[in-house]
Amino acid sequence: MDELADGTAVVIDVLRATTTIVTALAAGATRVIPCVGVEEARWLAHERYRGARLGGERGGLTIEGFDFGNSPAEYMAEHIAAKTLVFTTTNGTQALRHCERAKEVLIASFLNVAAVAQQLVDRQVIHLVCAGTDGTITREDVLLAGALVVQLCELRVKDPTLNDEAELAADAWRETRRSVADGQELAYFLRQSRGGQNLAAIGHETDVTAAARVDCHPIVPRYDTVTGEIVIVAGHSVAG
Numbered sequence: 001m002d003e004l005a006d007g008t009a010v011v012i013d014v015l016r017a018t019t020t021i022v023t024a025l026a027a028g029a030t031r032v033i034p035c036v037g038v039e040e041a042r043w044l045a046h047e048r049y050r051g052a053r054l055g056g057e058r059g060g061l062t063i064e065g066f067d068f069g070n071s072p073a074e075y076m077a078e079h080i081a082a083k084t085l086v087f088t089t090t091n092g093t094q095a096l097r098h099c100e101r102a103k104e105v106l107i108a109s110f111l112n113v114a115a116v117a118q119q120l121v122d123r124q125v126i127h128l129v130c131a132g133t134d135g136t137i138t139r140e141d142v143l144l145a146g147a148l149v150v151q152l153c154e155l156r157v158k159d160p161t162l163n164d165e166a167e168l169a170a171d172a173w174r175e176t177r178r179s180v181a182d183g184q185e186l187a188y189f190l191r192q193s194r195g196g197q198n199l200a201a202i203g204h205e206t207d208v209t210a211a212a213r214v215d216c217h218p219i220v221p222r223y224d225t226v227t228g229e230i231v232i233v234a235g236h237s238v239a240g
């Protein structure tokens with residue numbers, strides 16, 4: 001999208017695409033290749049990246065013939081370390097591809113929120129791109145966008161200029177953070193979101209808990225829009 005061309009895009013799909021990408025890279029995947037279509041993913045895994053693992057979902061469920069679905073827990077080091085992952089999801093990988101005109105594209109989840117905020121400190125123009133669900137905004141993505149805004153405000157010497165959406169996201173996060181400080185779990189709020197409800201309906205509640213593990217993987221993945229590959233640019237995987 002042209003409006004992204006002036007800055008850094010940060011793609012957010014808490015439940016679950018960006019959480020799963022961060023998990024796979026933290027577990028030692030060499031690279032993640034996001035793609036929009038299932039056939040494109042099959043072709044890439046069989047022709048261009050031979051030996052690659054195939055992962056993703058449609059309707060929240062594992063795609064026929066794929067090695068993994070979209071549950072972070074599936075991406076353990078013994079299955080994914082040193083492998084290329086070709087990955088397609090309903091909304092998250094589309095959001096990534098929509099950011100192809102941006103100067104730089106980073107991938108955020110609650111698992112790496114502080115590392116991403118730190119990486120953004122000296123960027124002039126930042127677009128937080130929430131994948132949502134089928135074109136509508138979802139609370140879990142807004143909360144993470146708000147967490148990034150709040151952390152950036154805390155990290156920067158000068159206050160950044162925020163648009164109204166960023167202010168609203170920050171307000172939503174500050175309210176949630178207060179409840180978390182009072183002992184309520186972040187997973188509780190993610191469960192109440194639209195994405196959380198969708199996952200509960202297909203028996204994937206545990207993925208919500210996995211998505212709420214704040215800062216457990218301090219890595220920054222970047223999507224190189226020329227090569228089409230997502231790799232770690234700051235921090236490192238368990239494999240080193």
Ligand code: MLT
Pocket residue numbers: 013015016017018057059060061070089090091092093131
């Ligand atoms: C997506 O990209 O649409 C999601 O991550 C959906 C899901 O995980 O079920």
